Structure formats: structure tokens, C-alpha cells
Amino acid sequence: MSEVTRKPTTGPAAASPGEVPTIWTTGWTDVFNTGTWRAATPIHEWRPSPCHADCPIGNTIPGWIADIREGAYQEAWLSLVETNPFPSVTGRVCHHPCEGHCNREVIEAVVGINGLEHFLGDRALEEGWALPAPAESQGKRVAVVGGGPAGLSCAYHLRRLGYEVTIYEAREELGGLLRYGIPEYRLAAGVVDAEIARLLDMGIEVRLNAGLADRAALESLEAEYDAVFLAVGAQQAKILRHLEGGAGAGRVLDGLEYLRRCTEGVARDLGERMTVIGGGSAAMDVARSARRLGHQVSVVALESRGAMPAQPEEIEQALEEGVALFDGAMVAAVEAGADGGLTLKCVKVTLDLGAPAGELRPVPVEGGEFALAADVIVTAIGQDPDLAPFNGAFGDGSSDGSSVDGATGGFVECAVLVADPVTLATTRAGVFAGGDVASTNRFVSEAIGAGRRAAYSIAEYLSHPDACIPERPKLEDSVNRTEVNSFYFEFSERRERVVAPAAERLQAFAETISVYSTEDANAEAGRCMSCGFCVQCDNCFVFCPDMAVQKDPSAAGAEGVAPGASECASEGAPPAGAAVRVVAAVPCVGAPADSGPFYFVLDQYCKGCGLCVTECPRGAVRLEQVNL
Amino acid sequence: MHTYELDEQTVFNSGHNACPGCGEALAVRYVLNTMGPNTIGVVPPSCIAIICGPQPYSSMRIPVYQTTLEASAASAAGISRALKRQGKHDVNVLAMAGDGGTYDIGFQALSGAAERNEDMVYVCLDNEGYMNTGAQKSSSTPYLAVTSSTPGGKPSDKKDITEIMAAHRIPYVATATVGYPDDLARKVAKARDMEGMRFIVVLTPCLDGWGVADDGAVRVSRLAVDTGFFPLYEVEDGERYTINHGPKGIPVERYLEQQKRYRHLDADQIKEIQTGVDHRWSLLQARAESMARPVVCD
Ligand SMILES: Cc1cc2nc3c(=O)[nH]c(=O)nc-3n(C[C@H](O)[C@H](O)[C@H](O)COP(=O)(O)OP(=O)(O)OC[C@H]3O[C@@H](n4cnc5c(N)ncnc54)[C@H](O)[C@@H]3O)c2cc1C
Ligand SMILES: Cc1ncc(C[n+]2csc(CCOP(=O)(O)OP(=O)(O)O)c2C)c(N)n1
Ligand code: SF4
Ligand code: SF4
Ligand code: SF4
Ligand SMILES: [Mg+2]
Numbered sequence: 059m060s061e062v063t064r065k066p067t068t069g070p071a072a073a074s075p076g077e078v079p080t081i082w083t084t085g086w087t088d089v090f091n092t093g094t095w096r097a098a099t100p101i102h103e104w105r106p107s108p109c110h111a112d113c114p115i116g117n118t119i120p121g122w123i124a125d126i127r128e129g130a131y132q133e134a135w136l137s138l139v140e141t142n143p144f145p146s147v148t149g150r151v152c153h154h155p156c157e158g159h160c161n162r163e164v165i166e167a168v169v170g171i172n173g174l175e176h177f178l179g180d181r182a183l184e185e186g187w188a189l190p191a192p193a194e195s196q197g198k199r200v201a202v203v204g205g206g207p208a209g210l211s212c213a214y215h216l217r218r219l220g221y222e223v224t225i226y227e228a229r230e231e232l233g234g235l236l237r238y239g240i241p242e243y244r245l246a247a248g249v250v251d252a253e254i255a256r257l258l259d260m261g262i263e264v265r266l267n268a269g270l271a272d273r274a275a276l277e278s279l280e281a282e283y284d285a286v287f288l289a290v291g292a293q294q295a296k297i298l299r300h301l302e303g304g305a306g307a308g309r310v311l312d313g314l315e316y317l318r319r320c321t322e323g324v325a326r327d328l329g330e331r332m333t334v335i336g337g338g339s340a341a342m343d344v345a346r347s348a349r350r351l352g353h354q355v356s357v358v359a360l361e362s363r364g365a366m367p368a369q370p371e372e373i374e375q376a377l378e379e380g381v382a383l384f385d386g387a388m389v390a391a392v393e394a395g396a397d398g399g400l401t402l403k404c405v406k407v408t409l410d411l412g413a414p415a416g417e418l419r420p421v422p423v424e425g426g427e428f429a430l431a432a433d434v435i436v437t438a439i440g441q442d443p444d445l446a447p448f449n450g451a452f453g454d455g456s457s458d459g460s461s462v463d464g465a466t467g468g469f470v471e472c473a474v475l476v477a478d479p480v481t482l483a484t485t486r487a488g489v490f491a492g493g494d495v496a497s498t499n500r501f502v503s504e505a506i507g508a509g510r511r512a513a514y515s516i517a518e519y520l521s522h523p524d525a526c527i528p529e530r531p532k533l534e535d536s537v538n539r540t541e542v543n544s545f546y547f548e549f550s551e552r553r554e555r556v557v558a559p560a561a562e563r564l565q566a567f568a569e570t571i572s573v574y575s576t577e578d579a580n581a582e583a584g585r586c587m588s589c590g591f592c593v594q595c596d597n598c599f600v601f602c603p604d605m606a607v608q609k610d611p612s613a614a615g616a617e618g619v620a621p622g623a624s625e626c627a628s629e630g631a632p633p634a635g636a637a638v639r640v641v642a643a644v645p646c647v648g649a650p651a652d653s654g655p656f657y658f659v660l661d662q663y664c665k666g667c668g669l670c671v672t673e674c675p676r677g678a679v680r681l682e683q684v685n686l
Numbered sequence: 687m688h689t690y691e692l693d694e695q696t697v698f699n700s701g702h703n704a705c706p707g708c709g710e711a712l713a714v715r716y717v718l719n720t721m722g723p724n725t726i727g728v729v730p731p732s733c734i735a736i737i738c739g740p741q742p743y744s745s746m747r748i749p750v751y752q753t754t755l756e757a758s759a760a761s762a763a764g765i766s767r768a769l770k771r772q773g774k775h776d777v778n779v780l781a782m783a784g785d786g787g788t789y790d791i792g793f794q795a796l797s798g799a800a801e802r803n804e805d806m807v808y809v810c811l812d813n814e815g816y817m818n819t820g821a822q823k824s825s826s827t828p829y830l831a832v833t834s835s836t837p838g839g840k841p842s843d844k845k846d847i848t849e850i851m852a853a854h855r856i857p858y859v860a861t862a863t864v865g866y867p868d869d870l871a872r873k874v875a876k877a878r879d880m881e882g883m884r885f886i887v888v889l890t891p892c893l894d895g896w897g898v899a900d901d902g903a904v905r906v907s908r909l910a911v912d913t914g915f916f917p918l919y920e921v922e923d924g925e926r927y928t929i930n931h932g933p934k935g936i937p938v939e940r941y942l943e944q945q946k947r948y949r950h951l952d953a954d955q956i957k958e959i960q961t962g963v964d965h966r967w968s969l970l971q972a973r974a975e976s977m978a979r980p981v982v983c984d
Binding site: 085672 | 689690692698699700701702703704705706707708709711712715739740741742743744745747750867900901902903904905908
């Protein structure tokens with residue numbers, strides 16, 4: 059046998075010891091770049107929930123509800139008072155627009171956000187929790203004129219930002235309409251007192267019986283302070299002239315006046331039969347207060363019941379309490395009645411749909427005449443601000459709105475002070491205005507929100523190093539119903555607060571609505587889906603077929619700043635505790651140091667299928683098209 | 687609120703070749719990462735072989751033997767016996783084959799291995815067709831589903847591989863799907879820790895073959911269970927039945943409408959499918975119940 063010299067080959071047979079046959083695996087697929095297949099990129103991003111977008115104060119609702127869910131009530135409350143210093147007040151009287159577009163409706167019913175706010179507010183008062191201490195002094199002073207919710211909220215946020223604040227209030231007590239308008243049975247004075255006292259404990263100076271009288275007074279405030287916030291409300295009742303003369307003389311009262319008397323306990327014999335004119339909350343408050351004081355009450359409203367501006371439950375409760383409602387009607391004239399009282403000539407009306415927005419044009423219905431007997435008429439048809447003190451201060455000297463440039467800010471339009479919608483600045487440098495005086499959107503939460511925005515705007519005006527005006531997220535940018543994944547949520551009935559039966563309600567001015575029990579609050583918090591607010595459920599991580607979603611607890615602190623801690627955080631930025639936007643393995647922007655594992659997407663592998671987006675129960679991952 | 691707790695090890699790699707959003711890749715992830723690194727894999731021709739990697743690269747950080755379409759169970763049995771011969775009793779042997787390679791072409795090897803109670807975990811990744819070669823029908827393709835070889839819809843029913851395997855009276859048979867990852871992972875872990883022949887059929891939506899959106903694998907998989915089309919259950923020793931997830935009162939139409947392969951169906955056909963689903967569900971319940979009862983003589 060002769061020796062055969064074999065040629066080296068490249069096939070498997072050629073493998074020498076230590077070399078790997080080519081049929082063997084030599085490496086892992088993680089060297090490949092399947093990310094190039096992608097047409098869209100998932101982005102983990104904190105996104106506003108619709109409840110947050112709808113809250114006039116800017117409450118980051120899913121954040122503090124998540125704390126309730128974990129039983130961390132004080133933390134929840136602290137997170138809530140970041141924006142709203144009056145949760146016990148708003149928990150009772152806010153018209154809760156936050157519940158209007160709550161995504162939970164896709165499962166069974168919207169979350170009882172207002173009830174949870176009530177629960178936290180009352181828990182804080184019970185436990186005596188203090189508001190956070192003010193930041194380091196900015197060495198500047200701000201005057202707040204008007205101690206209603208707008209002024210108090212502004213004072214609170216300014217104080218937190220490190221300003222010295224003095225409130226000038228015309229009346230003998232703070233609170234504005236919270237104290238002198240909204241009746242006791244809906245909002246007990248003790249609650250208002252307690253939340254205001256806690257706020258003043260932060261070190262806010264108050265001058266009572268110190269109304270701003272005239273332009274000179276304003277000018278001296280401007281000289282003395284670095285900025286001024288005007289929040290004098292709108293407490294001048296609109297009147298119906300055609301009722302006041304003749305037979306009506308001395309028998310027509312305005313609603314605010316009546317409610318003020320109720321609050322002050324100054325009863326007066328007005329006669330037994332009362333007719334209230336108006337279809338809003340104030341009219342219901344007058345009617346229901348009068349029922350508690352033993353009057354026979356009828357309400358005449360221009361709008362039909364469904365279109366009345368009062369909250370549906372207020373109307374329902376008024377009816378239960380024995381108020382007679384004549385909706386879609388108006389009082390055309392007043393005559394002396396046979397029994398020494400008045401005869402109100404009424405007529406059924408429809409509303410002219412072609413009327414300009416904000417204006418009601420009643421059209422009498424033929425043959426719709428009817429009459430009501432009454433001893434006293436109370437009108438509750440809205441209020442205007444008292445602008446007399448500012449006469450001439452804002453430009454052209456007019457105070458009646460007749461020669462106004464409403465677009466650029468000037469004096470009055472629809473009889474409100476015109477302030478810039480974003481900065482709340484008036485035409486006078488350093489003078490800001492908000493709440494009822496500058497808006498026809500007359501709600502407590504709107505006033506508190508305006509106060510908050512004004513505080514940050516004033517801080518910006520005074521060159522605060524980190525404050526900027528919070529931007530209100532838009533509803534259309536918030537997580538919508540198609541973006542939550544209903545599979546992950548089980549049916550769970552909404553908890554309701556208990557309302558006392560009508561007979562009991564009529565006995566006194568005691569509050570009629572109960573607060574959630576701890577169990578109810580926990581259950582209700584459990585219903586919130588945390589829209590847009592990552593709760594680290596891991597779904598995005600679990601369902602990626604490419605293992606492109608990663609979590610990295612260790613890197614969380616690396617680049618982390620807690621955005622909620624920065625006063626500059628706009629409402630479009632994640633609140634503290636949110637896990638966050640991270641693209642392509644870059645440590646997340648704004649990850650709070652203690653946020654636990656957070657998620658990022660590996661650019662190299664993500665194929666852009668969108669599974670992580672769809673299986674995120676709450677819309678906290680978004681798919682962004684890749685620009686080719 | 688629902689959260690998944692998975693105990694995953696890193697065996698399956700990124701950078702694999704599965705389509706974006708692939709249900710089968712998701713299943714491979716849960717299966718491999720639950721089996722753990724102390725495993726030898728056997729994979730026949732199928733999408734799984736593609737996902738495994740373009741040779742010489744692998745997406746599976748374990749030794750994998752790529753066998754023939756007919757032979758998965760036989761190859762796995764050989765490896766399993768060889769390991770025992772070497773005294774290695776702690777290495778898991780895992781065959782992962784498609785439905786074509788299980789219900790049809792690999793069936794006699796599978797049945798034989800089951801009859802001999804060979805020691806392996808056999809996972810069928812069931813995408814209801816020969817997807818890797820262009821979506822032809824297999825005996826797993828459901829009634830009326832369109833495939834490239836049944837353009838008018840498949841005229842016969844899906845073969846019931848679960849009951850066939852249970853009838854082999856092997857230690858463990860289970861159904862699972864990617865929309866219920868915790869259930870799937872639990873079953874794999876349970877099978878891993880048993881001995882003898884263990885068989886799991888995992889329904890894995892094929893986006894292209896079924897005509898499902900890229901983000902739809904999990905949704906569709908879940909609907910398969912929630913409509914009762916594919917109940918999740920276990921059978922131990924051929925007789926101890928446990929039903930894990932059954933229909934939730936959702937009409938099967940919700941499942942069908944997510945998939946283009948059912949787009950041609952008319953109302954009567956949908957009704958017919960619904961009737962079949964209801965019928966099979968009641969049979970399964972009856973079987974589970976009767977099997978659970980102890981046998982009493984005379
Ligand atoms: C009867 C009634 C019921 C209501 N119910 C509700 C409700 O249930 N929910 C809801 O959201 N909203 C309700 N509102 C509306 C809500 O009360 C107001 O929108 C809100 O109080 C406005 O807050 P504000 O701070 O702007 O004004 P106000 O609350 O009016 O406070 C203004 C303050 O400024 C003081 N002031 C006035 N002039 C001067 C001056 N020249 N110098 C110094 N101080 C001055 C006033 O004394 C007062 O304290 C109700 C209103 C009424 C009238
Ligand atoms: C005996 C034999 N016939 C045909 C083929 C071609 N072939 C390769 S993969 C495949 C499809 C397998 O389908 P399935 O097992 O369901 O796996 P899937 O691709 O669907 O994952 C076929 C038919 C083959 N490899 N061997
Ligand atoms: S479910 Fe929670 S986060 Fe979502 S809208 Fe409702 S209250 Fe807000
Ligand atoms: S699931 Fe994975 S591959 Fe799909 S989009 Fe999300 S990160 Fe990318
Ligand atoms: S799926 Fe879960 S972990 Fe992932 S972003 Fe959404 S909430 Fe966060
Ligand atoms: Mg197949």
C-alpha cells in the first residue's frame with residue numbers, strides 16, 4: 059500500500075482537532091440585526107390619561123390612585139396635593155369632568171375618581187397630615203387679592219415655590235364661595251376651615267376685611283409687591299329688571315344674597331312660598347336650602363331638564379326633596395296675587411338654537427301660559443365680577459365692556475377681566491388674574507387650576523430658576539379607549555358613595571354624602587387601569603417574540619431624575635414614579651431613581667411587530683412609524 | 687389586574703429569523719427558556735428550524751439536532767437512550783416539531799415512541815399547516831380554513847392529536863397556547879420534571895398563513911381559548927383530565943373574524959363551526975368528568 063497524500067479540503071472531513079466542522083454551530087444569532095426589518099418602533103412613554111387631561115387642576119390621577127391601590131394613602135395624598143391643596147373640598151363639590159372620558163367605561167363604568175379624592179382628603183384631615191414645606195425662599199413677595207379657591211390655590215403654589223405671600227380678602231373670612239355660596243349640606247364649613255388652616259400653616263399672611271377698593275390701592279400693591287394676583291371672583295348677581303319693579307318690589311332677592319344669609323344663619327321671614335329662577339347649581343342650592351328651612355319651593359328654568367347646567371344628581375336630589383321643577387319655562391311678568399302674595403305669569407319656552415354661543419334666547423310656546431303663586435322670588439341666573447375697583451386700571455378706562463379689545467387683553471369682555479389664557483397675565487405688567495373674575499368657566503376646580511397656573515406663571519415672570527407654566531395635556535393626546543387592552547381587566551362594580559335619604563336630608567344642613575370606607579376606596583382604586591402610566595406589569599417584556607424589550611433595574615438610577623420633583627415638569631412630563639420613555643437601549647429619560655425595573659427596546663432586534671404595544675394593558679407603549 | 691409571572695432562563699436568543707410578531711417564536715421562547723440550558727433539542731424541517739438559525743448560527747443556546755421531518759420522536763428517543771447509556775440521567779431531551787411533522791409526516795415515529803414511553807418532552811408547535819413551505823394544509827388545519835392547497839376551505843375536520851396522544855396512555859399530554867404564557871410555561875416545567883413520554887401541543891398563530899395582523903398573535907391565541915375553539919387542558923396517564931381554560935361565552939365568530947383564512951365564510955358556515963366547537967367542548971367536559979370518576983366494579 060502506497061502512501062496517499064491527501065489534499066486539504068474545505069469540507070467537514072478536513073476539520074483538524076480544535077477546528078469546528080462547518081455543520082456545527084459556531085455562533086449565536088444575536089450578531090444579526092433584525093432591527094433593520096422594522097417599519098415602526100415601540101416607545102415606552104408616559105402618556106396622559108383622559109382623566110388627567112380632563113382635570114382642570116391638572117391632577118395626575120392614575121399616579122395617586124396607584125398609591126391608594128398599594129395602601130400608601132399618605133403618599134397618594136402627597137401626590138394629589140402636588141396640584142390640588144383642597145381634595146376634601148373638590149372631593150365633595152367638584153363637577154368631576156375627570157370621570158367624563160374615563161376609559162374604564164369599556165369594562166363596566168367610569169372610576170369614582172371624585173370619591174377617591176374625597177376619601178384621601180378626609181383621611182388627611184383625620185390624620186392631620188401637613189402639606190409639604192415651602193422651598194427655599196426666593197426673596198420676593200406676591201399679593202393675592204381675593205381669598206376664594208383661586209386666590210388660595212395661587213397662594214399655596216407660590217408659597218411652595220418659595221415666595222412670601224399676602225392674601226387681601228374683602229370679607230371677614232377666607233373661602234369665597236366655598237364658604238358663602240355652596241351650602242353646608244354639600245360642603246361643611248368645618249372642611250373648608252380645616253383645609254384653609256392647613257394651607258395657612260405654610261406661612262401665608264392674611265389680611266381680612268381688606269378689600270381692594272380702587273385703582274390707587276392696586277397701584278400701591280404693585281409698588282409694594284413683586285407681583286399681584288387678582289382673584290376677586292364674580293359675586294355680583296345678574297338681575298331680571300322686569301321682575302323688580304311693581305308688584306315684585308321688595309320681594310325679589312338674588313340667590314347669592316339668600317345663600318349668604320343661610321350661611322350666616324340670618325333667617326328672615328320671607329313668606330312661605332318661594333319661586334327660584336335659574337337652572338344651574340346655584341338655583342338648586344337656593345331651592346334645596348329653602349326646602350330645609352321649610353319653604354314650599356318651585357324652580358323655573360329656561361332649559362329643559364336635560365339641558366340645565368346643574369348636575370343631573372343635584373336636580374334629582376332637589377326633586378326628591380320636594381322641589382317642584384318647571385323646566386323649559388320663564389317668568390314673563392309679576393302681578394299682585396289675591397292672597398297678599400304674588401302671581402307669576404309664566405310661559406313654556408323653547409330655546410332658539412340659532413342663538414350665539416353662551417346666549418339663551420327663549421321662544422314662548424303658544425298656549426304654554428301658566429301661573430305660579432309665590433311670596434318671594436329668588437333669582438339665581440349667574441353672576442358678574444365686580445370690576446368697579448379696577449376702573450381705568452386696565453387700559454381705556456372703561457369698565458362696562460363697551461370698548462374692549464378682547465383678543466389682546468384689555469379690559470372686559472362678557473364682563474370678565476381679560477387675562478392671557480396661558481400666562482393669566484393682564485395688560486399691566488406683573489398683574490395676573492384668574493378664577494371667576496377672569497373666566498366664565500365657573501367651577502371650583504377651574505378656579506384652583508387657574509390659581510395653580512398663575513402661581514407658576516408668576517414664578518416664571520419673577521425668573522424662578524426652575525418653574526415654568528404647567529401645560530395642560532390635551533384630551534386627544536391622551537390614552538383612548540382603543541388603546542387599553544380590556545382582556546386584562548375583570549368586571550368589578552363601581553362603588554358609590556351613600557347619599558342620605560331625602561327625608562333625613564331635609565331635617566338639617568348636615569352633609570348628605572358619605573365618604574368611601576377604606577374597603578370601598580381600595581376596591582375603587584383597584585378598578586383604575588392606570589391609563590398611560592406604566593405599572594411595571596411586564597407584559598411588554600413577556601410578549602416580545604424577539605426578546606427586544608428589556609428591563610434593567612440597575613440602570614434606573616444612572617440617568618435618572620425624578621421629573622415630578624422638578625417644578626419645571628409640565629403636565630406633559632411623567633409624574634414621579636412613572637417608568638418611562640426609553641428608545642433603543644438608551645437609559646430612560648427621566649427615570650426616577652427608585653422606579654424599579656424599567657423597560658427599553660433593543661434597537662438591534664426589535665422587528666416592530668407591535669405586540670408589546672397591543673399587549674400593554676394601558677397604552678403606555680406607543681408605536682411610532684420609522685421614517686424611511 | 688392580570689400579571690404574568692414567568693421564571694425564564696436565557697436559552698432563546700434575539701436575532702432569529704421568525705417573522706415580526708410570530709406566535710411560534712413566542713412559543714419557542716417560553717418552551718426553551720422554561721426547559722433551561724440543560725437540554726438537548728431535536729428539530730425537524732419546519733419554521734422552527736428556520737427560527738433555530740441559519741447554520742452555522744443558532745438562536746438556541748443548547749445543542750440542537752436537526753433531524754428529518756419523519757423522525758423527530760425517533761431521533762429524540764435515540765438521544766435520550768444514548769444519554770442514559772452514558773449515565774447522564776439529568777439532561778432533558780426536547781423535540782420541537784410543527785404540526786405537519788407531528789400529525790402527519792412524523793406521526794408513526796411519534797406513536798411508536800409514545801407506545802414505548804420513551805423519555806422525552808415532545809412539543810408540537812401547531813400553526814395548523816405546512817407553513818414553512820407555503821402554507822399547505824395539514825391534518826391539523828381546521829375545518830373550512832383556506833390554505834394554499836385548500837383554496838375553497840378545508841373540507842375535513844382538524845385531527846384531534848391531544849386525544850390520540852392521551853389514548854397512548856403516556857404520563858402527560860397537554861394543550862397550551864402563547865396567549866396564556868403562564869399556563870404554557872407551567873405545563874412545560876411540569877413536563878420537564880416528569881419522566882417518560884410527555885407531549886404538549888401548543889397552538890401558535892401563523893400571521894402570514896392565517897392572515898393575522900402583526901400585533902395579533904397573542905390576541906388571536908387568546909380568542910382561540912376564550913371562544914372554546916382550543917380549550918386548554920391536561921391529561922395524565924391517559925385518564926386524569928384537568929381543564930385549565932375553557933370558553934368564556936364569546937362566540938367563535940370573534941376568533942374567526944381576526945383571520946383572513948376564514949374570510950370567505952358565510953353565516954351558515956360560521957354557525958356550523960360554532961356547533962362543532964360547542965359539541966367538542968361538551969364532549970371534553972363529559973370525558974373529563976367520566977374519567978375523573980373512579981371505576982367501580984359490579
Ligand atoms: C351657589 C353656588 C354654588 C356653586 N356650586 C359649585 C359646585 O358645586 N361645584 C363647583 O365646582 N363650583 C360651584 N360654584 C362655582 C364656584 O363656587 C366658583 O367658580 C369658585 O368659587 C370661584 O372661585 P374664585 O376664587 O374665583 O372666586 P370666589 O370663590 O368668588 O372668591 C373670591 C373672593 O374674593 C373676595 N373679594 C371680592 N372682591 C374683593 C376685593 N375687591 N378685594 C379683596 N377681596 C375681594 C371675595 O370676598 C371672595 O372671598 C358655585 C357657585 C355658586 C354661586
Ligand atoms: C419527508 C419530507 N417531506 C417534505 C419536506 C418539505 N418540508 C420541509 S418543512 C415542511 C413543512 C412542515 O410543516 P410543519 O411541520 O407544520 O412546520 P411549520 O413549517 O408549519 O412550522 C415541509 C413539507 C421534508 N423536509 N421532508
Ligand atoms: S381608568 Fe384610571 S387612569 Fe384610566 S381614565 Fe379612568 S381613572 Fe383615569
Ligand atoms: S414586541 Fe418586540 S419586536 Fe415586537 S414591536 Fe415590541 S419590541 Fe419590537
Ligand atoms: S406592558 Fe406593563 S410593563 Fe410594559 S409598558 Fe405597559 S404597563 Fe408598563
Ligand atoms: Mg405547521
